Every structure is written in C-alpha cells, then in structure tokens.
Amino acid sequence: xxxxxxxxxxxxxxxxxxxxxxxxxxxxxxxxxxxxxxxxxxxxxxxxxxxxxxxxxxxxxxxxxxxxxxxxxxxxxxxxxxxxxxxxxxxxxxxxxxxxxxxxxxxxxxxxxxxxxxxxxxxxxxxxxxxxxxxxxxxxxxxxxxxxxxxxxxxxxxxxxxxxxxxxxxxxxxxxxxxxxxxxxxxxxxxxxxxxxxxxxxxxxxxxxxxxxxxxxxxxxxxxxxxxxxxxxxxxxxxxxxxxxxxxxxxxxxxxxxxxxxxxxxxxxxxxxxxxxxxxxxxxxxxxxxxxxxxxxxxxxxxxxxxxxxxxxxxxxxxxxxxxxxxxxxx
Amino acid sequence: xxxxxxxxxxxxxxxxxxxxxxxxxxxxxxxxxxxxxxxxxxxxxxxxxxxxxxxxxxxxxxxxxxxxxxxxxxxxxxxxxxxxxxxxxxxxxxxxxxxxxxxxxxxxxxxxxxxxxxxxxxxxxxxxxxxxxxxxxxxxxxxxxxxxxxxxxxxxxxxxxxxxxxxxxxxxxxxxxxxxxxxxxxxxxxxxxxxxxxxxxxxxxxxxxxxxxxxxxxxxxxxxxxxxxxxxxxxxxxxxxxxxxxxxxxxxxxxxxxxxxxxxxxxxxxxxxxxxxxxxxxxxxxxxxxxxxxxxxxxxxxxxxxxxxxxxxxxxxxxxxxxxxxxxxxx
Numbered sequence: 001x002x003x004x005x006x007x008x009x010x011x012x013x014x015x016x017x018x019x020x021x022x023x024x025x026x027x028x029x030x031x032x033x034x035x036x037x038x039x040x041x042x043x044x045x046x047x048x049x050x051x052x053x054x055x056x057x058x059x060x061x062x063x064x065x066x067x068x069x070x071x072x073x074x075x076x077x078x079x080x081x082x083x084x085x086x087x088x089x090x091x092x093x094x095x096x097x098x099x100x101x102x103x104x105x106x107x108x109x110x111x112x113x114x115x116x117x118x119x120x121x122x123x124x125x126x127x128x129x130x131x132x133x134x135x136x137x138x139x140x141x142x143x144x145x146x147x148x149x150x151x152x153x154x155x156x157x158x159x160x161x162x163x164x165x166x167x168x169x170x171x172x173x174x175x176x177x178x179x180x181x182x183x184x185x186x187x188x189x190x191x192x193x194x195x196x197x198x199x200x201x202x203x204x205x206x207x208x209x210x211x212x213x214x215x216x217x218x219x220x221x222x223x224x225x226x227x228x229x230x231x232x233x234x235x236x237x238x239x240x241x242x243x244x245x246x247x248x249x250x251x252x253x254x255x256x257x258x259x260x261x262x263x264x265x266x267x268x269x270x271x272x273x274x275x276x277x278x279x280x281x282x283x284x285x286x287x288x289x290x291x292x293x294x295x296x297x298x299x300x301x302x303x304x305x306x307x308x309x310x311x312x313x314x315x316x317x318x319x320x321x322x323x324x325x326x327x328x329x330x331x
Numbered sequence: 332x333x334x335x336x337x338x339x340x341x342x343x344x345x346x347x348x349x350x351x352x353x354x355x356x357x358x359x360x361x362x363x364x365x366x367x368x369x370x371x372x373x374x375x376x377x378x379x380x381x382x383x384x385x386x387x388x389x390x391x392x393x394x395x396x397x398x399x400x401x402x403x404x405x406x407x408x409x410x411x412x413x414x415x416x417x418x419x420x421x422x423x424x425x426x427x428x429x430x431x432x433x434x435x436x437x438x439x440x441x442x443x444x445x446x447x448x449x450x451x452x453x454x455x456x457x458x459x460x461x462x463x464x465x466x467x468x469x470x471x472x473x474x475x476x477x478x479x480x481x482x483x484x485x486x487x488x489x490x491x492x493x494x495x496x497x498x499x500x501x502x503x504x505x506x507x508x509x510x511x512x513x514x515x516x517x518x519x520x521x522x523x524x525x526x527x528x529x530x531x532x533x534x535x536x537x538x539x540x541x542x543x544x545x546x547x548x549x550x551x552x553x554x555x556x557x558x559x560x561x562x563x564x565x566x567x568x569x570x571x572x573x574x575x576x577x578x579x580x581x582x583x584x585x586x587x588x589x590x591x592x593x594x595x596x597x598x599x600x601x602x603x604x605x606x607x608x609x610x611x612x613x614x615x616x617x618x619x620x621x622x623x624x625x626x627x628x629x630x631x632x633x634x635x636x637x638x639x640x641x642x643x644x645x646x647x648x649x650x651x652x653x654x655x656x657x658x659x660x661x662x
Contacts, residue, residue, distance in 0.1 A: 046424040046443075059414035062393045066420065079443070081412040081450070083390035089397065093377040097447075098454065106459060112377075112410070112452040116428070116444035119412070119452065123429065123441040142609050143586040146624070209390045255474040255662060258618050277618060277645055278473050280391065280611060286620035287589050287608060293477075293643055301633075312624055314608055331586060 045070070045125065049077060056139040065137040067129070075127035076137055082120050092118050140316035144287060145325050149308045152225055155324050160222065160268055163320075167269045170215055173197065184212060185245035192237040193217040196245055199273070201282070207250050210276040214238050221270035224263045224290060224311070229303035235296050238272050246274060260289040264313050264321070287314050376401070376456070380408060387470035396468040398460070406458035407468055413451050423449050473645035475618060476656050480639045483556055486655050491553065491599055494651075498600045501546055504528065515543060516576035523568040524548040527576055530604070532613070538581050541607040545569050552601040555594040555621060555642070560634035566627050569603050577605060591620040595644050595652070618645050 050069045055076070057064040062081035069075065095118075098110040126133050147156060172178035174195060187193040194214045198204050202211035216234060221227065227235070243254040258275045262283055265271065272292055275281040283289060298305040315322040325331045381400045386407070388395040393412035400406065426449070429441040457464050478487060503509035504526060518524040525545045529535055533542035547565060552558065558566070574585040589606045593614055596602065603623055606612040614620060629636040646653040656662045 044425075044427065044429050045439075046427070046429060049424045051420050051424075054417050057415060057417075061391055062412050062414055064415040064417070064420075079415050081393050081415070083393055084388060084395040084410050084412070084452075086385050086388075086395070089382050089395075093380045093382075094375075096375065096377070096452075098375050098377060106457055108456045108458075110454040110456070112454040113447035114450075114452055116447065116450070119445075119447070119450055121415075121427075121443040121445055121450065123443040125439045125441070126437055127439075128437060141587075144588070144608055145586075206390065208388070255476075256472070257475070258616070260617055277475055278470075280616065284617055285589070285611065285615050286591055286617045286622055287615075289617035291617055291643060293641070297641060310624075310628060312622060 046077065046123070049075065055134065055137045067134055067137075070125070070127050073128040074130070074134070075125060076129040076133050078124040078126075078137070080122045082122055088118050091115075135318055138318075140318055142314035142316050143322060143331065144312055145315050145322065145331060146310060146312055147325075147330075148310045151325070151328070151330060152311075155328050155330070156225075156264075156321065159321050159324050167267055170267065170269045170271075171219075173215060174217060184249055185241065187237065187241055188217070189237075190217050192234045194234075194238050194242075194272075196242055196274075207252055207276060209279045209281070210246075210250060210252060210274070211279075211281055212242075212246065212274040214242050214272040214274065216270045216272075219269065222268040223265050223270065224261050224295065224306050226270070227295065227299060227306050229299045232296065232299055235292060235299070239292050239296065242272065242274055252276065258284060258289075259292040260284065261292060261295060262288050263290060263311055264288075264315070287312060377408065377454070380406065386465065386468045396470075398465055398468075401456070401458050404459040405461075405465075406456060407460040407464050409455040409457075409468070411453045413453055419449050422446075471647040471649060473647050474653060474662060475643055476646050476653065476662060477641060477643055478656075478661075479641045482656075482659070482661060483642075486659050486661065487556075487595075487652065490652050490655050496598060498598055501598065501600045501602075502550075504546060505548060515580055516572065518568065518572055519548070520568075521548050523565045525565075525569050525573075525603075527573055527605075538583055538607060540610045540612070541577075541581060541583060541605070542610075542612055543573075543577065543605040545573050545603040545605065547601045550600065553599040554596050554601065555592050555626065555637050557601070558626065558630060558637050560630045563627060563630055566623060566630070570623050570627065573603065573605055583607065589615060589620075590623045591615065592623060592626060593619050594621060594642055595619075595646070618643060 048071060052067045052069065055065040055067050064079045066077045066079070067074070068077065092112075092114055096112050096114045098112055101109040101111060103109075169178065173180075173183075176183075179197060182197045183195055184198065185196040194216045196212055196214045199211040199213045202209060216238070218234065221231065239259060242259065243257060246252050246257065247254070256277050258273075258277045258281075260273050260275075261271075262273065273281070273283070273289075275284060295306075315325070322331070379402060382397055383399045384397075386396040386398050395410045397408045397410070398405070399408065423443075423445055427443050427445045429443055432440040432442060434440075500509065504511075504514075507514075510528060513528045514526055515529065516527040525547045527543055527545045530542040530544050533540060547569070549565065552562065570590060573590065574588060577583055577588065578585070587608050589604075589608045589612075591604050591606075592602075593604065604612070604614070604620075606615060626637075646656070653662070
C-alpha cells in the first residue's frame with residue numbers, strides 16, 4: 001500500500017514527471033547504479049520505442065508525456081524542451097541557420113535551427129511502467145471541492161488514515177539519511193525547527209524560478225487543517241528564518257517571495273513552499289495555495305480557524321478522495 | 332490623466348509581447364510583403380547580433396526576449412522553443428542521439444539531441460526597435476507589499492483618490508452605451524445587481540480558458556477593502572447567479588470554476604472574476620486573488636474583516652503606488 005515514490009508524486013502531471021525524475025536522481029546519488037555515465041553517449045534506446053498514445057502535453061511549457069512500448073515492455077517517455085540559456089546565446093546566434101517565415105516593416109520571423117547540443121530535450125524514460133504510472137501522467141480534469149470542518153472529520157481524515165501514505169522519504173531528509181547535501185538551512189529545534197531545501201522542480205541554475213520547501217521537524221502535523229494557535233511559534237519561525245536563509249543564500253529579499261502552504265498537500269507532513277514572486281509555480285493558484293502570512297493572521301484572530309473553516313480545493317478526476325466526496329453526496 | 336485602455340490592460344510583460352507579435356503577424360496577413368520567402372534559407376542575419384541584455388525570459392515557457400544591436404541598429408530578438416508535435420515523434424525517436432544522465436531502477440533520464448528541423452526555435456526580430464518596444468518587452472519585477480488597515484487609509488486610499496482613474500468605460504457597460512451585445516447575463520437590481528460579460532483576454536472560442544467578469548451596479552464600492560457584511564447579499568447574489576448563468580450558457584458547472592476578486596484590482600469599481608479551474612489565468616495566483624467563497628465566509632465571521640485586515644499584494648516596479656509605500660518606509 002505504502003508507496004513513497006508514487007505518493008510523493010501525487011500532484012499535477014508536469015510536477016509528477018519532474019519529481020519522478022528527481023527521485024530517481026536522488027536514489028541514484030544514494031547508491032543506485034549508472035551515475036558515472038554522466039557524459040556517455042548512449043545507444044539510442046528510444047529508437048525502438050513504439051508510441052501508443054499521448055497522455056498529456058503542454059504547448060505552453062513544451063512538454064509531452066507519451067505512453068508506448070519499448071521492446072515489448074510498457075513505457076512512459078517524458079519530453080521537455082530545456083529553457084533558453086543566456087550563456088549560450090552568442091554561440092546560438094553564430095552557429096544556427098535561419099529560415100525566413102515572414103518580413104514586414106520592422107518585424108520579421110524565422111524558424112531557427114540550432115546545433116543540437118544548444119537545444120536539448122530533457123528526456124525521462126520509465127520502463128517498465130505500471131498502470132499506476134500511466135494514470136499518474138494522464139491528463140486529468142479537476143473539480144473544486146468544498147470541505148467543511150465536518151467533511152474533514154467524516155470524509156477526508158478517514159481517507160488519509162486509510163491510505164497510510166508513507167512519508168519515510170521525509171523522515172530520511174529530517175534524519176540526514178538522504179539529500180543531506182541539498183539542505184540550504186536547518187533549525188534543529190524539535191518544536192519550531194525545520195529543514196529548508198530546494199524543491200525537485202527547481203534546477204537551482206537561476207533564481208527566476210526559485211522553489212524551496214521547508215519541512216517541519218514535528219511529525220504529527222498533517223496539514224493546514226491541524227494548525228491551531230499553538231503552532232504560531234513554529235509558523236512564525238519558518239516564515240522568519242526561511243526568508244533570512246533565502247536572502248543570505250540567494251540574495252533574494254522577502255518582498256520577492258511567495259510563501260504558502262497547499263491544501264490539500266501532496267503529502268501529509270507539514271511543509272511550506274517558498275517560491276519566487278512572478279514565477280508561476282505549479283500550485284500557486286488561489287484555489288490551492290494559502291499564504292503563510294494569512295495563515296498566521298487567521299490563527300491569531302481565531303485559534304481554531306482551520307479546524308472549523310470551510311476550505312476549497314481542486315481534486316483530479318482520478319483522486320480517490322474525490323470519489324469519497326461524491327459517495328457522501330458532497331459534489 | 333484618465334486612461335481607461337491602459338488601466339484595463341495593465342497586465343504582464345509576456346502577454347504584452349504576445350500581443351505585439353500578434354499585431355505584427357496580423358499586419359503581415361493584411362498586406363505586408365515577404366510572405367513568399369516561406370522556405371528560403373536566409374543568410375544568418377543574427378550572426379552579427381550583439382546582445383546587450385535579456386529583457387525577459389521564462390524557464391517554464393522556454394522563451395527569451397533579448398535586446399541588442401544588429402548592424403548598429405537597436406533590435407529586439409524574441410526566441411521561443413516550439414511545442415512538441417505528436418506527428419514528428421516517430422522521426423524524433425529514431426533519428427536523435429541520447430546522452431544518459433542517470434539510471435536507477437525503472438527510471439532513466441537523458442539529454443536528447445534532435446535533428447534541428449525537428450526542434451526549431453521560433454525567432455522574431457524587431458529592428459530597428461524603439462524605446463517603446465524595449466519597455467514593452469522588459470520584465471517588470473514585482474514586489475510584495477504588506478498593507479495594514481492603516482496603510483490603506485494613509486497611503487493607498489489617498490493615492491487612488493488622487494489618480495482619478497476614469498471608470499467611464501465601466502459606466503458605459505452598465506448603461507448599455509457600450510458592449511451591450513457582449514452581455515452574458517444581467518441582474519438589473521441597483522443594490523445586488525450586476526452585469527456579467529466575457530473578459531477581453533478570452534476569445535470565447537473554447538471554454539478551456541473561459542474568463543468572465545461580473546461588474547456590480549453599485550458605484551461606490553472601490554475594492555475588497557470596502558466590503559463589509561452589509562454587502563453579503565450582493566456577493567452571494569453574484570456568486571449564485573453568476574454560476575447559474577455560466578452553467579446555462581457554457582454548460583460548465585460551478586465545480587469547474589474559480590471565482591475571485593483581485594486586490595489590488597486594476598480598476599476601482601467592484602468586479603468579480605470567473606475563470607475555468609485548471610486554466611492558469613493571469614492574476615489567479617494566491618498573492619493577488621481572493622476566492623469569493625472565502626470573502627463571503629470571512630465577512631460572515633467578522634463584519635469588518637477587510638477594513639482591519641493586513642492584505643498582501645504584488646506591485647510592479649513602475650507602479651506609482653509602490654513609490655508611495657517606499658516613501659512611507661513600508662518597504
């Protein structure tokens with residue numbers, strides 16, 4: 001039942017892919033094989049890939065999730081074009097060819113053909129892929145769910161408890177058994193302490209899409225719903241020290257940060273998101289994100305705010321929790 | 332002073348750029364020359380391009396806006412990687428080379444080097460570019476501002492009142508002097524009534540990016556800050572009848588909608604945004620959007636919630652209100 005790899009990934013499709021990649025990378029660093037192949041030119045394993053169907057794609061983000069067969073095994077291939085890099089512009093301009101599309105007055109458009117090494121496609125292969133992988137990457141419509149305090153007690157909480165989502169990977173981080181080298185800041189206090197580290201979605205190459213996660217040391221806070229005024233010192237500590245650590249490490253002041261929690265979160269161990277203001281991070285929409293500053297303010301004015309409050313959040317069509325809300329006639 | 336067009340369009344840089352591109356494209360279709368050069372291999376006009384600075388870029392969307400010189404003329408070059416196309420997948424897989432990055436269990440990641448014609452970069456050149464182009468494409472950094480109830484009274488309100496932003500275009504809509512044919516629904520009641528119509532950002536061709544605005548008939552409510560419990564009937568009426576009208580006209584149920592207010596709004600006459608859940612509409616981020624359902628709930632529990640509450644919102648670097656906050660030592 002417990003499947004940390006899959007649970008860690010119970011988010012949007014594009015997030016999923018990045019985390020799957022990441023998980024593999026981390027496991028790899030932690031002793032998995034193949035790491036020395038860094039610059040190796042591989043035999044083209046995708047040469048024999050037979051596409052069955054496209055699970056998801058984004059014209060805006062230049063990504064595609066493809067299901068198919070690789071030597072008779074089910075496989076999922078994830079393609080994502082890489083961001084344009086300022087440090088390669090000179091070479092890009094001098095060594096590409098241009099095909100004119102149209103020219104009018106001061107405007108002209110071209111199709112630029114770049115040398116392949118300046119225009120890579122990040123490729124992730126999952127093989128053999130299970131039905132779970134396919135479902136995970138498949139595009140899913142979301143519905144907005146309205147959850148009263150009672151709904152939480154009668155529908156959501158029992159569902160969470162039954163799932164026994166493993167957060168062992170979180171404990172590994174907190175105990176320095178994994179990803180210790182990635183930690184940006186730690187306050188080791190068992191009550192108000194936390195570990196701050198880059199989210200898997202962030203490649204740390206530029207601060208434009210800065211994304212860090214603060215994971216609390218306390219192990220009994222599942223989500224926003226569990227927060228009461230007694231957690232104010234913890235929340236204020238994360239807010240304050242997280243902002244300071246980011247200023248120090250990345251030279252980014254607090255006024256450039258969006259600091260928030262997700263509800264529902266993708267895993268039920270309290271964590272806080274720090275992203276760059278202006279970067280449209282997945283999950284920063286008003287339907288899922290709650291500004292930490294607002295959370296603190298709400299708990300200051302009402303100690304039980306999140307126990308009694310009706311909360312709204314989107315659930316994907318294949319989310320088991322959505323079925324529970326439907327069964328209960330709440331949708 | 333009053334400039335309704337600017338107020339209405341005060342949006343993000345990338346939107347602007349897309350509009351500029353679009354304009355160029357349309358102008359071209361309307362009689363510009365050079366269209367026959369479709370497949371021509373051009374001499375590489377960008378070979379001599381000297382980059383001055385990057386005006387804007389998006390790691391997520393794989394775009395970059397670059398300012399520089401082309402044969403001593405100011406120029407702006409816009410690069411955007413093209414979406415991945417399903418119809419070229421077979422050729423892409425068979426004719427690319429792969430560099431292994433890591434392999435662990437069922438996961439492996441590669442850098443894929445594709446033949447250039449399968450992995451083009453859309454390139455737009457504006458030359459000579461004016462200062463106006465540069466400003467248009469330039470990323471405006473935003474800063475998060477913290478506004479207490481007192482800050483609103485002493486900084487924001489005087490600023491709004493001094494600007495005398497014209498909302499004549501709003502009155503024209505309410506009085507059917509303009510855009511009457513675009514109205515999707517109206518409740519004419521002077522107290523709780525409103526007009527619902529498509530936002531300009533929505534081309535109404537598909538519901539995937541549905542975007543409507545409800546504009547209230549009452550003329551004395553500037554923004555969220557003015558709302559008290561006495562406005563609950565108005566808010567509940569908009570919420571209810573807006574959702575019903577959208578279901579009827581677009582067959583989209585309430586569970587597929589994100590209904591919210593902006594703070595700060597782009598014009599100071601109360602209006603509510605209805606967008607499709609799952610469509611990442613500009614301005615739907617937690618730092619600017621407030622779910623109408625939350626607003627109603629907050630006013631139910633505290634009639635003066637928005638009068639006294641500290642509110643957070645982003646302001647662009649060139650926003651006059653930001654200067655006021657800086658002058659007041661609040662940033």
